[in-house]
Amino acid sequence: MSSNIFIQLYTSLVRPHLDYASSVWYPYKIGDREDIEKVQKWATKLVIELKHLPYTERLKRLNLHTLKYRRLWGDMIELFKIIHNKHDIRVTPALEFNNRGPTRGNKYKLFNKNFHYGGRKYSFTAQVVNIWNSLPDYVVDVDSVNNFKSRLDKFWLDQPVMFDWKADLTGTGSRSLKCDIRVDQSCIKVSITDTRVIVTNLSKVANCNFSTSVLSVLGLLVSTNHCVV
Numbered sequence: 386m387s388s389n390i391f392i393q394l395y396t397s398l399v400r401p402h403l404d405y406a407s408s409v410w411y412p413y414k415i416g417d418r419e420d421i422e423k424v425q426k427w428a429t430k431l432v433i434e435l436k437h438l439p440y441t442e443r444l445k446r447l448n449l450h451t452l453k454y455r456r457l458w459g460d461m462i463e464l465f466k467i468i469h470n471k472h473d474i475r476v477t478p479a480l481e482f483n484n485r486g487p488t489r490g491n492k493y494k495l496f497n498k499n500f501h502y503g504g505r506k507y508s509f510t511a512q513v514v515n516i517w518n519s520l521p522d523y524v525v526d527v528d529s530v531n532n533f534k535s536r537l538d539k540f541w542l543d544q545p546v547m548f549d550w551k552a553d554l555t556g557t558g559s560r561s562l563k564c565d566i567r568v569d570q571s572c573i574k575v576s577i578t579d580t581r582v583i584v585t586n587l588s589k590v591a592n593c594n595f596s597t598s599v600l601s602v603l604g605l606l607v608s609t610n611h612c613v614v
Contacts, residue, residue: 388447391432395449399428407456408463413507422452422550441548451550458537460513465525465533468493478510483518491522519557 403424412418429443430436444451450458467477481496497514505511517525524536545552 386431386433388432388435391429392447392449395428400425400455403452404455404459408460408509411456411460411507411509411512413512418453418550425449425452444548450547453550454544454546457516457546457554458541460509461517461520461537462530462534463509464513464517466530468525471530480510491518491520491525493525494518515557516554 403421412421426440429440429447429449432443432447435443435446438446466472467480481498483494483496485496495514495517497518498511520537520540524533524540527533527536541547541554544554546554
């Protein structure tokens with residue numbers, strides 16, 4: 386089967402069943418997630434010229450995303466519709482906005498409640514809060530669902546979970562975004578957290594040929610007390 390024919394058949398006849406109402410039945414057990422992902426994993430092997438490639442590479446060649454990513458993506462769309470009253474408010478879950486002083490993230494930031502029991506801990510309203518709160522204003526403060534989808538796609542463009550179902554969505558909740566900048570065998574470690582940027586080995590900057598943009602960002606962070614050296 387050719388790639389074009391497979392994509393047309395799969396995206397129109399199979400994937401809609403795997404996506405349907407996923408915000409309601411979202412699987413939180415790893416085994417369940419793997420079983421669902423196996424459906425797409427097996428299906429992509431029907432493209433003969435890609436059969437020998439790893440699953441992640443097959444997805445990239447076919448321009449398809451993991452089912453896990455699509456569920457996260459779908460959750461954000463549903464939450465956008467709820468917050469912007471695109472659904473009937475009589476049947477949508479109650480959400481509490483976080484209006485307690487200055488907040489990071491966006492102006493529609495939600496209050497994150499703590500749940501101790503599985504029935505609520507893995508519910509829709511509990512699962513989506515950290516992810517939604519991590520989105521910036523320019524993504525969530527739009528007037529239509531299509532604009533939100535477009536901006537969310539661009540914001541999540543480099544997320545590993547797009548092609549690797551075992552990966553997690555980065556930059557949400559209390560988790561940090563970590564990266565190593567290596568130039569001429571020197572390494573400056575930058576750890577970006579919710580509140581500040583911590584830079585180590587900054588003394589090596591003088592011996593490295595960093596771009597002006599990198600140095601200007603680090604300088605701005607230091608000057609605004611958001612960077613600890």
